[in-house]
Amino acid sequence: MKTLVVVGVGALGSHAVLFSRNLPVALVLVDFDRVESKNVLAQVHPRTALGRNKAEAMKQTLLGLFGTRVEAIPHRLVPENVDTLLGRADLVLDCVDNGATRRLIQAWVRNHKVPCLHGALSAGGDFARVVWDDHFVVDDEATTGAATCEDGAILPFAGMAGAMIADVLAEHLRGGTRRSVQLGAGGWQVLARDR
Amino acid sequence: MNHTEALVNLTWMGRNADLAQPVFYLATDAEIRAWVTEAVRFGGVSGLPADGPVDLRDFVVDRFPASETIPYNRIFVRPKTPFGAA
Numbered sequence: 001m002k003t004l005v006v007v008g009v010g011a012l013g014s015h016a017v018l019f020s021r022n023l024p025v026a027l028v029l030v031d032f033d034r035v036e037s038k039n040v041l042a043q044v045h046p047r048t049a050l051g052r053n054k055a056e057a058m059k060q061t062l063l064g065l066f067g068t069r070v071e072a073i074p075h076r077l078v079p080e081n082v083d084t085l086l087g088r089a090d091l092v093l094d095c096v097d098n099g100a101t102r103r104l105i106q107a108w109v110r111n112h113k114v115p116c117l118h119g120a121l122s123a124g125g126d127f128a129r130v131v132w133d134d135h136f137v138v139d140d141e142a143t144t145g146a147a148t149c150e151d152g153a154i155l156p157f158a159g160m161a162g163a164m165i166a167d168v169l170a171e172h173l174r175g176g177t178r179r180s181v182q183l184g185a186g187g188w189q190v191l192a193r194d195r
Numbered sequence: 196m197n198h199t200e201a202l203v204n205l206t207w208m209g210r211n212a213d214l215a216q217p218v219f220y221l222a223t224d225a226e227i228r229a230w231v232t233e234a235v236r237f238g239g240v241s242g243l244p245a246d247g248p249v250d251l252r253d254f255v256v257d258r259f260p261a262s263e264t265i266p267y268n269r270i271f272v273r274p275k276t277p278f279g280a281a
Contacts, residue, residue, distance in 0.1 A: 012279045095279035120276035126209040129276050139255060139275035182273065185209040186242075191257070191271065193264045 001026050002090035004169070007077055007105060009058045011154065012119045012128070013095030014044035015162020017058055020093075020169055021068045029055040030085055032076035041152030042125075077101055082108050091172075092116040093165065099140035109133055115178070119165050125154030126185055128161040130168055132178040135192050157185070164188065198261065201268035205231050205240060207251070212242035220268045224256040231272050 004025040006017055010033065017029060031054040035045045039054075049057035055072035062068040077085055077096075086092060086108050094105045094116060102118065109116040116133040129136075161183055171177050180191040196202065200217035214234055218227060228251045231240075238245035257271040 008279050010279065097278045099277060119279050121278040122274040122276045123278065124209070124274070125278075127206055127274050127276065129273075135257075135259070137255065137257065139277045141277045182206065182271065184206050184211040186211045189204060189211065189271075190265070191269075192259055192262065194262075 002173070003028060003088050004091045004093060005030060005086055005089040006093045006095065007031070007085075007101070008095035008097065009043075009054045010039065010095065010097065011042050011125070011158045012121055012161055012165070013093070014054070014058055015159050016093060016095060016119060016165040017062070017070075017162075018044050019163045019166035021062055021066055023166070023170055023173060025091065025173065027068075027070040028073060028088070029058050029070055030073045030075065030077055031055040031058075032074060042155045042158055077104060079104060086112075086114070089114055091169070093169070094118045095165075099138050102138045106133060106136065106138065115172070117165065117168060117172075119161065121154075121158070121161065125151065125157055128157070128164075128183045129181075129191075130161065130164050130183070131180040131191065132194065134178070134194060135180050157183075196267055198268070201258070201270045203227065203231060203270045203272065205235070205243065205251075206271070206273045207235065207243060207249070207254075210243055212240045214240055218270065220258070220260075220270070227256050227270060227272065228252065228254060 002025050005028045007030045009029050009031045033054050035049045035057050045057050053074035055074050059070050059072040118136045120129045178194045181188045196217045201220040203214040232249050232251050234240050235249045259269045261267050
């Protein structure tokens with residue numbers, strides 16, 4: 001069975017994992033962050049997980065609700081551990097919230113020729129890109145440390161984008177197709193469909 | 196549309212639409228942003244509201260050349276997407 005390493009299980013990543021739970025992969029979740037009360041508004045993490053590491057919380061949620069077993073790694077992805085954390089990956093899903101970590105992931109997957117899907121949200125939480133690495137451009141925040149999508153109003157859109165990620169991953173696992181899309185309130189457009 | 200042109204798609208104010216006219220595929224990002232801004236301001240993009248200020252200076256211009264599956268050039272003008280988690 002292939003191993004899918006998911007980096008970042010927040011607004012986008014937690015929904016992507018929720019909808020990816022039936023994929024024929026071993027899921028490994030990487031996130032250093034902890035669940036805060038504001039996260040409960042737009043992420044899959046429940047109030048009972050407040051204060052817990054997000055990767056561990058997601059692991060517990062999947063096991064408790066669905067009996068799905070995943071591996072949780074409660075660490076920040078940094079240059080010193082990227083070989084260890086991504087080394088087992090047959091496939092990488094990037095749902096992080098900063099350009100530096102995205103570039104670290106992008107450099108590693110390109111160097112090791114591992115397929116990587118990136119999920120990215122706009123600051124308003126009303127536009128998303130689900131793009132394979134071949135076409136992915138890293139966007140930086142306008143200002144470092146800018147507030148991320150914390151508002152509960154983005155929950156439906158984050159769920160939609162997470163479901164799209166799972167669908168794109170499922171298509172890739174079935175036949176190797178790499179479909180890149182962008183989503184807005186009005187629907188989605190296919191950016192590329194590669195094999 | 197010939198091989199030197201591209202269909203332009205804009206995502207703005209949460210909505211998404213194609214420009215009616217293709218543009219030169221190798222135009223600069225600044226030129227494309229300027230053309231799209233003018234098109235929106237003058238109501239030339241069906242499905243997008245023309246009222247209010249239009250400022251696309253921080254928008255990203257993505258280019259996708261014609262491929263086997265999508266046989267024409269496309270340019271996407273979109274907001275930045277720096278976030279994934281929170």
